[in-house]
Amino acid sequence: MTTPLLRLRGLTKAYPGVVANQDVSFDIQPGEIHALLGENGAGKSTLVKTIYGLVKPDAGQMELQGAVFAPAEPRAARMAGVAMVFQHFSLFDAMNVAENIALGMENPPPQREIAARVRLVSDQYGLPLDPLRIVGELSAGERQRVEIVRCLLQDPKLLIMDEPTSVLTPQEVAILFETLRRLRAAGAAILYISHKLEEIRALCDAATVLRLGRVVGSCDPRTTSAREMAELMVGSSLHVPHKAARPEGEVILTLQGLSAKAPHRFGTALRDIDLTVRRGEILGIGGVAGNGQDELVAALSGEIRTRRDMVLFDGKSIGHLAPNARRRLGLLAAPEERMGHAAAPDMSLTENALLTAAARQDLTARGFVRWGKAREFAANVIAAFDVRTPGAGNTARSLSGGNLQKFVIGREIMQDPALLVVNQPTWGVDASAAAAIRQALLDLAAKGAAVICISQDLDELMEISDRFAALNAGRLSAPRPAQGLSVEQIGLMLGGAHDMEVAHVDA
Template structure:
C-alpha cells in the first residue's frame, strides 16, 4: 500500500491500530500515514470506525493493539491533554461551548494553562486576523452563528500551534460562503506545514480540499486514493463497497394545498433561539418544498410550530383548509400532519428506550397502538419490525435501545416511522444530518416516493445539494424570516447563497 512508501518523511504514522468494543471490531489493523502539510481525508460510512480512530489519535480511547508515531517518535497519548501537548488538536462535530460565556472565556476553559483574559483576547485577535477568521473575543457565544461558533473551536485549537488538526464534519453547519472562508484558512495552515485530518461526508468538498484519502469500511482500510482524481460517485462507491443508488424522481403534478402557514410569528421558546417573523408558506400535495438556511435561523422553531410543540402567536396554520394552530401534536397527527425533528437523541427518539417503545412514541394515534388507554405491545412490536425491515435499519433486534444505534440507522428508523404512517403532510428537519451516503440516499428516496404517492413534504435542511436534488421549490430561512419560494430548477448556488442570508455578505468580504 502507498502508506508504506510514505512513511519515511511522515508526520504521523499509524500501524495496525485495533480497537474492539463488545460485539464489534471498531478498528481492525488500521495503518496509514500523514505527511506534513497535507489535507488527508478520512472517508467512510457511519459506523465504519472513523470516530474511534480519531479518538485514539486524540487520546480519548486507548487502542487494544498497534502503534502510532508522531515525528518519528512513539506516540501513545493517555488523554486529550497529552495529545494536545504533543501537537494534536481536534475540532469536534458537536461544539463544546457555553452559550452564556464570552468567546475568550470559552477558549480559556478549553486550555490547559490559560493566560490572563486580556492577553488571551489579544492573542485571539492576532490568530483570527492571521488566518482570516474574524472573531471578537468579547462577544457572548450564545449570540454567535454556527459558523462563528466553529471559529471559536478552531481558534482554540490554533492557539496551541498544532502540528496535526483533526476536523470532524466541519462544514455541516456552514453556508457555502463560510465554507470558502474555512477552506482558505485550512489552506493557509497547510502551507505553514500543519497537517489536517479531515472527516466529511461531503465528497465534493473532499475532492476540492484533500490530497489524499483513506477509506474505511467496517473498521478496515479498504482503499487509499487521491480524491482529486476520482469522481464523487466513485468515492461514494468505494465507501459503500457497492453501486450507489441515486434517488430518482418522477415529479407528479402538484395537487391542492395541503398545509399553509400565513403570517406566522412566534417568539422562540429558548433563550438563544430565533423568533419566527411573519412566516408564510404553502405546500401542495405531491410536491417537495425545500427550506435551506444556516442552523440557528429558526429551523427548530418552524418545525415546532408545525408539529404542535409550540403555538404561533400571530398568523394561522391550516391543514387541508382547517385551522390547526391550537391543536396538540397528537391531534395534528390524527389529522395527517407528521413531523421529524432534527435532534434524534432525546427529541425524535428517546435514547434509553427500545425501538418498540420509540415506535409507539409517534405511532400511537395513527397506527392505533392504544386501546382504551392500554398499550397493544404486539401490534407496536409489529409496527417497529415493519419500520426496521422496510427502511433497512441495522439493529440486532427491535428490543435494542434507540441510543445504541448509529446515527444513520436511528435516523432511518425515525423517518421510516413517520413515512409508514402514510402522512398527508410530512415535515422533516435535517433528515440526513450526520448520516452516511448510502443511508442518506435511501432516506431521500423515501421522501420522494412519499411525495410521488401524493403527500406534501417539507424538507428543512442545511445540505444544499440535498435540497437541490429532491425539492420542487426552494426557499430559505434567515433570522426567522422565510424567503419567497422559487422553483428549484435552474437555481444557481449564488442565488441560493443570497437567499440564505444577506447578513453573511460582509463576512464574505472579510
C-alpha cells in the same frame, strides 16, 4: 522522500462485540490536507480519538516526525503538536471569545494579550473573529472559528477536524477552506473528516477510506469522482435517488403570518412566515442551525400552538390544535433529535411506534393499548425500511443512528401522511441509509403527499426538492424553484456569512 508527519502502523482497537479499528496503517505528510472517509461506524472517530490521546489502542504504533508517539491523554497530544476541532463545541455561552480561549490554556496570559493574539491569528489566517464578543451571540460558524483559533494558538503540526462544515453556510465554508489552505501553506497537516465528498474533492490532497474498521483504499480526491469515493466507502455501487416528474397538486398547507415566541432562552422566534405547500411537492428549507428550524417543526407538529388561522391545513385552521389532532388530519412530523425527541431511547421499538402512531393506526381501544397491533406496526416499519435490529422488542438506544433514523422516518411514512415535515432526515446517517431515506421521501411525494424537508445539507435539498426556501433568524425567504439555483444565490438566501465580511479572505 521526506519523513511523514504522522505514521500509523497497524492500529487496532476492539470494544466488546465490535472491532472499531483493525490494522489501520497510513501516513500523513506535512503540508497535506488528508481526508478520512467512511460511513458511520466505520471507525473514524475511534481512530482520531486514538491520535488525540482519548483512546488507547490495543495494538499498533504511531510515529510523529519519526519519533514514537503514544499520547496517554489529550494534553500530551496537544504538547506534541496535535490539535482537534470537535463536531460539538465546548464553549461557554455566557463568556466572551477571549475568556473561552483562556479556559482551554494551561497557563493563560492576561486577557489583553490573548485578545491581541486572537486578532493576530485571525488576521493571519483570514478568520474574522472579535475576541470581545459574547459566545452566546455568535453563529455556529463563528463558534467554530473560536475553536479553530483556540487550536491555532498552540501552533499545531497536525489539526484534526471532525465534520467541520455541517453547520456552515457556503460563504462560511469558503472562509474556512481559505484558512485551511493557508495553514497547509504554512507547513501544517490537516486530518479532515467529512461526509461531503464534493468538499473533499475541492480541498484535500489525499484520502484514506475506512470501512468496518479497516483501511479499504486510498485515493487522490482531486482526480477521483465523488461517486467512486462513495462506492469505496459503502463497498457496493450506490443507489442514487431519482426524482419522478409530478403533476402539481392542490394546496395542502398554508402558513399566514406565522409567528411564535422563542420557546426558551436560546431558541429563535418565528417571524411572520408565509408559505403554501402543494400535494406532491417537496419543499426544501435550508438554513444554518439555530435559525428557527426546531421552532418551525414544532409549530407545524403542534408542540408549539399559535393563533388558529396562522396554520391552514387542507382548508381548516389548525394553529391551535395539539399534535395528535393534527396527526389525525394527516399532518405528521419527524423532528431532528432522534434520541429523546423523535424517540424515547430506553423504550422498545414497539413502544416508540406507539409514540406517534397511536392515533392514526388505531393502536388504542378506549384508552387501552393494543400491544399486539403496535408490535405488528413496529415490525412492518422495521421490515419496510430495512431497520437492522433483532426485533421490535429492542430499545431505541440499541440501534445505530442511521437505523433509528430509518425507523423514525419509516414510522411516519407508514402512517400515510398527507403532509410530512422532516428536520435533518439524514443527519449523521451513512451514505446508503441516507440514500434510502431520500428515496422514501421522493416516493412519498410521488404518491401525492406533500413533504417539507428542513436540512442543513444543501446537496441533499438540491437533490430532492422541487422548491427551495431558506430560514434566517426565524424568517422564511420566498420559495424559489430549486432547479437552476446557484450556490451563490442559495448562500445569499441563507443570510450570507452572518454579517462578517468575506473581504478578509482575498488577502
